[in-house]
Amino acid sequence: MLKIDKLSRRFGQNMVVNAACVEIPDGQMLGVIGPTGAGKSTLLRMISRLIDPTEGRILRADVDIAQLTGRDLREWRSDCAMMAAQFNLVGQVSAMTNVLSGLLAGMPHWRTKARIFTPRERAQAMQALARVGMAHAAQQRVAVLSQAGQKRVAIARALAQQPKFLLADDPAAQLDPQQTADVMAVLRAINRQDGVTVICALGDPQIAIASCDRIIGLREGRIVFDGAPDALGRAQLYDIYGAAGYAFIDAPIAMEMVSAA
Ligand SMILES: Nc1ncnc2c1ncn2[C@@H]1O[C@H](COP(=O)(O)OP(=O)(O)OP(=O)(O)O)[C@@H](O)[C@H]1O
Numbered sequence: 001m002l003k004i005d006k007l008s009r010r011f012g013q014n015m016v017v018n019a020a021c022v023e024i025p026d027g028q029m030l031g032v033i034g035p036t037g038a039g040k041s042t043l044l045r046m047i048s049r050l051i052d053p054t055e056g057r058i059l060r061a062d063v064d065i066a067q068l069t070g071r072d073l074r075e076w077r078s079d080c081a082m083m084a085a086q087f088n089l090v091g092q093v094s095a096m097t098n099v100l101s102g103l104l105a106g107m108p109h110w111r112t113k114a115r116i117f118t119p120r121e122r123a124q125a126m127q128a129l130a131r132v133g134m135a136h137a138a139q140q141r142v143a144v145l146s147q148a149g150q151k152r153v154a155i156a157r158a159l160a161q162q163p164k165f166l167l168a169d170d171p172a173a174q175l176d177p178q179q180t181a182d183v184m185a186v187l188r189a190i191n192r193q194d195g196v197t198v199i200c201a202l203g204d205p206q207i208a209i210a211s212c213d214r215i216i217g218l219r220e221g222r223i224v225f226d227g228a229p230d231a232l233g234r235a236q237l238y239d240i241y242g243a244a245g246y247a248f249i250d251a252p253i254a255m256e257m258v259s260a261a
């Protein structure tokens with residue numbers, strides 16, 4: 001269980017996440033939805049400790065993640081893989097090398113400097129690539145892969161660090177509907193088969209409805225919805241997105257394949 005307790009982040013006068021409270025049970029697939037600028041990425045970045053909260057706590061078994069430093073913080077970063085929206089792959093090197101870099105999250109400093117990988121670690125990286133259907137591309141430079149292929153490599157990199165939490169910031173960005181469904185199905189499989197808690201920031205509620213166990217809706221930094229996907233109706237979409245929320249209701253649902261996968 002991860003307990004987010006009155007978590008806030010301010011940038012200057014701008015209260016970007018405002019006293020967020022959520023209890024996330026282990027093994028849940030949670031979607032964080034909301035319009036652009038609502039604070040989705042900021043919430044994920046606080047949980048992964050890429051940025052510090054201004055106020056509040058992130059409790060895991062009574063330990064406040066927000067206060068961790070040194071080795072404890074490194075351990076958390078190893079347990080909690082973050083897939084950024086730009087997914088921060090290195091285009092000029094192979095998919096394999098990118099995935100191996102995911103292992104650095106749990107390594108002592110001298111190993112990360114020397115960049116020595118054991119055969120076991122290479123096998124682990126290869127397994128992660130196979131898991132996302134990219135074993136064939138292990139030796140290809142990431143830059144030559146499609147957007148969807150790059151996303152899969154980013155998931156493999158997160159997977160290679162064998163995290164307990166996987167945070168995916170806008171995993172659907174720049175993908176077409178079929179590619180989005182495929183990527184969400186990969187995340188769903190990791191969640192289901194490995195019991196990894198997955199937290200996805202998603203702009204489009206349809207994607208969250210099709211793939212998540214639970215959804216929280218952010219508007220201007222506040223959680224205005226927290227519930228099951230089927231509880232997300234017209235009124236709730238309005239609370240989250242304003243009138244723009246209605247556009248999602250009539251949009252065709254092209255995501256059945258996610259749950260089927
Ligand atoms: N480092 C920063 N410095 C100043 N303001 C920031 C910073 N990071 C985010 N913000 C502001 O915080 C607000 C929320 O940003 P955030 O990226 O969390 O939104 P989001 O919900 O992820 O939006 P999107 O759907 O566009 O990704 C925005 O107004 C943004 O400009």
Ligand SMILES: [Mg+2]
Binds near residue numbers: 042169
């Ligand atoms: Mg964002």
